[in-house]
Amino acid sequence: MKNQGQFDQYDLQILSELEKDAKKPFSKIATDIGVSNTMVHQRITRLKEMGVLKGTTIVIDEKKLGFDWGSFSGITLKDDSDAFEVVRALKKIPEVVECYHISGSYTLFIRLVARNNEHMRDLLYSQIQGINGILKTESIIDFGCAFRRNPPLKNL
Numbered sequence: 001m002k003n004q005g006q007f008d009q010y011d012l013q014i015l016s017e018l019e020k021d022a023k024k025p026f027s028k029i030a031t032d033i034g035v036s037n038t039m040v041h042q043r044i045t046r047l048k049e050m051g052v053l054k055g056t057t058i059v060i061d062e063k064k065l066g067f068d069w070g071s072f073s074g075i076t077l078k079d080d081s082d083a084f085e086v087v088r089a090l091k092k093i094p095e096v097v098e099c100y101h102i103s104g105s106y107t108l109f110i111r112l113v114a115r116n117n118e119h120m121r122d123l124l125y126s127q128i129q130g131i132n133g134i135l136k137t138e139s140i141i142d143f144g145c146a147f148r149r150n151p152p153l154k155n156l
Helices: 010-021 026-033 037-050 080-091 116-130
Strands: 069-077 096-101 108-114 134-142
Touching: 010 026, 010 037, 026 069, 026 116, 069 080, 069 116, 080 096, 080 108, 116 134
Parallel strands: none
Antiparallel strands: 069 108, 069 134, 096 108
16 A cells, blocks of 8 residues: 555645545546546546545434434453454344444443433443443443544645
């Protein structure tokens, strides 16, 4: 994989344009940054092959879908070797929207969404803590995201 020093101004401009609008046509990106359509297409293909662009997605406002509660939960495992099976079980719970392997007091850190207090309690106590291999969870209520962003593209 190429390192970060091998991205030129065009790669960064293309990424910046896609970050603003992932559905922006290649032809419009080409016009806006002053290059050919073919070049934009080739660069995007290369960035995908490198794993820099992992896909195009939409951002859903979970609160507008009725998920008024969110939490971050640290998960302590009985044995760290259980992590693979625990992650596989967590993937089966649609309300678990993020899962990270971390260092420190926990093995895994998840973010989950729920419709209300009772739904959150069911998720934590009945579903998540019932997964074989989980010793305990510790949760922090999420009152809303102040901001979320991609890493900076300048100075790469």
